[in-house]
Amino acid sequence: MAPITNGRTLFNEIPTGFPEPGKTTVYDTSQTIDLENVPLNGGVLVKTLVLSADPYMRVQMRPAHIESYMPPFIVGQPIFSLGVGKVIRSEREGFKAGDYVYGLLDHAEYSIPSPDVPIFGIIVFKPEPGLRYSAYIGAGGMPGQTSYYGWKEYANAKAVCHLLSHVFLEILLSAVFPQGETVFVSGGAGPVGSLVIQLAKQDGLKVIASAGSDEKVQFCKDVGADVAFNYKTTSTLDVLRKEGPLNIYWDNVGGATLDAAIENAANHARFLECGAISQYNSKDGVKMKNLDQIYARRIILYGFLVSDLAPKWQEEFYKVIPKKLASGEFKFTEDVTNGLENSGQAIRDVQTGTNTGKKVIVVAQE
Amino acid sequence: MAPITNGRTLFNEIPTGFPEPGKTTVYDTSQTIDLENVPLNGGVLVKTLVLSADPYMRVQMRPAHIESYMPPFIVGQPIFSLGVGKVIRSEREGFKAGDYVYGLLDHAEYSIPSPDVPIFGIIVFKPEPGLRYSAYIGAGGMPGQTSYYGWKEYANAKAVCHLLSHVFLEILLSAVFPQGETVFVSGGAGPVGSLVIQLAKQDGLKVIASAGSDEKVQFCKDVGADVAFNYKTTSTLDVLRKEGPLNIYWDNVGGATLDAAIENAANHARFLECGAISQYNSKDGVKMKNLDQIYARRIILYGFLVSDLAPKWQEEFYKVIPKKLASGEFKFTEDVTNGLENSGQAIRDVQTGTNTGKKVIVVAQE
Known part of the structure; x- marks a missing residue:
């Protein structure tokens, strides 16, 4: 298969106030990727399905030398956030093609997540019947x-x-x-x-x-x-x-x-x-x-x-909450942005509060 | 014995900024007391030895209807603070003439403390040999x-x-x-x-x-x-x-x-x-x-x-700390104000920070 375009949202400059799409972040289509042959080096090739825009992402738009609880975005590189993806190819133990994964993903159509991220490294999950994937970045996720x-x-x-x-x-x-x-x-x-x-x-x-x-x-x-x-x-x-x-x-x-x-x-x-x-x-x-x-x-x-609290409560959470979301006992809403090219706007909407539910960026269908 | 003057520091008006002696509080000598015959109604007649001036007293200089963690001062009545006194006469169980007491005392030379105060009601204590009484309102007290x-x-x-x-x-x-x-x-x-x-x-x-x-x-x-x-x-x-x-x-x-x-x-x-x-x-x-x-x-x-923490820690405190203060292992300083007539100034000094150690108002010798 020939290389295809891999659309990405790059961090362009550190904002002083609210982030501005096209200025703080830019959508880039210059990269191509050969899905069959890109070297994995022991990693996992993931197709991004949905990405989350969360309030804390503003904290990541800082000079890289300042420490905080979430790693900074690096100017010129893709921003990243929690998301759900599907494994296309894997050389990593515990991951196989067709698995659904949840964790930090680049704002890119395809990516090979680093296994070394300090928190929110990707994990495999089995979607609850009746619960759409995007729930796993909202009420069923972080x-x-x-x-x-x-x-x-x-x-x-x-x-x-x-x-x-x-x-x-x-x-x-x-x-x-x-x-x-x-x-x-x-x-x-x-x-x-x-x-x-x-x-x-x-x-x-x-x-x-x-x-x-x-x-x-x-x-x-x-x-x-x-x-x-x-x-x-x-x-x-x-x-x-x-x-x-x-x-x-x-x-x-x-x-x-x-x-x-x-x-x-x-x-x-x-x-x-x-x-x-x-x-x-x-x-x-x-x-x-x-x-x-x-x-x-x-x-x-x-x-x-x-x-910090995940080791104590994560197992109980996944036992209890997705079921209640699937059954409708617990309610949630989503505000969907379609297309990765609009992720910069989605992020801004969350900062200004103009979103009307959990902000979900739908990048691709399966 | 004939009635004698009972000097008192009265709360005169609610301050807007720092409390001012002569304005916020006034020293009053209009009351007399007959130490032998004043009715106790089941209470304890206490001769005040030392009184404390503490930062939180500013919180008590408020309109009486506003709730807070320490009872308000009442305009026209004596102010009160933690202090050490000696029992002169007692009709109350657990207290006898000659006992040293610690707790909330009126800023008065003599007083009959109410048994109904919600916190810091008077308790009897045995002074540690070598430790002066005033220590019991500072490092050895509240x-x-x-x-x-x-x-x-x-x-x-x-x-x-x-x-x-x-x-x-x-x-x-x-x-x-x-x-x-x-x-x-x-x-x-x-x-x-x-x-x-x-x-x-x-x-x-x-x-x-x-x-x-x-x-x-x-x-x-x-x-x-x-x-x-x-x-x-x-x-x-x-x-x-x-x-x-x-x-x-x-x-x-x-x-x-x-x-x-x-x-x-x-x-x-x-x-x-x-x-x-x-x-x-x-x-x-x-x-x-x-x-x-x-x-x-x-x-x-x-x-x-x-x-709030007294029920858990008070007993251990009295076992450990007075001994360490008496031996000099733990150090403390005092800044002494002599005479109840100067208590208003002592209180102000603590608010402005011009005191040079724990502020102690010496009211009387034994």
Whole structure:
């Protein structure tokens, strides 16, 4: 077979604010690849099916010498993100042609993933019947794992039924006070936040969620949030003052929202510091008025990354979550971008929040 | 015996910035007390010997309807703080004339403490031979307990010797890398900070400490800090960039210092959020640039109060610490204010940081 074009999205320059397609990243068609003969050197040739655009990718658009939890993009080379692909040829043990793989993939139609990446190296998975592949980069992948691992490890959620030992009292009080603790989830419509809402409802909590559009607010309600609001048109402080105090805050956004959550935290609240999308595209800093309440109210803030918690929770996650997604017990949404040539725009959309569900870049059909 | 004057420091008005003696508090000599005949109603008549002035007292100077972890001062009534007194008469079980007591006392020469205070109700203690009473409101009292309980509960300190299991390697590496983890203690010369420095050195850590005067910096060094600096004349950021990264940060001050510590935190750092003196006298808020590093570096911030940890650690504290203070193994300093009429100034000095050691107000000799 003759060599074919291998379209790729390259990192072109480090942005100062929001990433711009055509400037921060460029789509390149200059490379060709001979699928039958390209040397694998012990590796795996993967055809990319779907790629993920995630908030943390902004953190990778930095000068390469600055350390952070995800490796930097290198100017002139393809960007990379989590994705699902199909093995075309393999010289690597544990991988064979036809396998579905999940892990970090270059934004390229075809790639030979390095076996040496520090995290999110590709793994083989068997898709759950009835569940489309793209779910494995969202609720069934890293974002869903983030929700599941973090919630299990740190939320220490108390539903009303766990607070009581007397069955009769329990039934009586459950009727009067149907909820246990209260959790606030910012970024509630995203793939992480929306699964957190569902895990929290499963645990019997009252859930407050914020999102950036009325459509996203509706999705928060659809997946079970008791209170959901558009933070662009409604004051977060007003909602939390009315609906709090908060026993748990799942923080996807940081900044002023974090300050508002601290102001409305209950004593001994747990804050799950999962992301800070409001801060990724600005170096201005944010004025915080309530940090002294961290000690006064004995709040514990847990900064965490999904990768650290994988050894403890990954096996349980894959046993529990894909089934619930396939059956529809747990809901998720996707916002599909078609074509790798549009991955730069997809990445920007996630940073500006204009996506309407988990952003999925469909690169190819099988 | 005829009634005698009972001098008292009254709360006069809620301050907007730093408290001002004569305005925020006034010294009052209008009350008399008949020590032999004043009705106790089941209580204890206490002669005040020494009183403490602590940073958190600023939090008590608030409108009474606002909840916080320490009860508010009431306008027109005496302020109160931790202190040591001697029992003159008692109708309360467990207390007898001649006993030394420690706990919340009115800023009055004589008082009958309520048995119903939610925290820090008076307890009887037997002074360690060779240790003056005032130590029991500093390193041997609540501030020292704060250090001890917090350190034991949350620091999870790793000295180099704990990281290795091979004895020979341990000795070899201890010689090359004499220190284990690195801790930064802000407010290092205060009664809390200076004991933290000593506990950290006992655990084999490298200790960086900040303080607000050259005299205080010297005290930090005297108690064992490896690096100590005057944050008013030296950039905290510069020192931490050179001496970090930090595995542990003991935060007594909050604000910009906390932001600098986050910027220089190691992955998986533990932050002990103990106080925020830099924020008590201003409502302006503080601009934070590094909060997104909480999740990126998996920092855990533990907000805590000494009172919550007392049930677990108090008994051990009283067994261990007073002896070490009496023997001189653990050092402490005091900055003495003589006379209850000067308690308002003593309280202000602690807020502005012009005290030169644990602030002690000597009210009377035995």
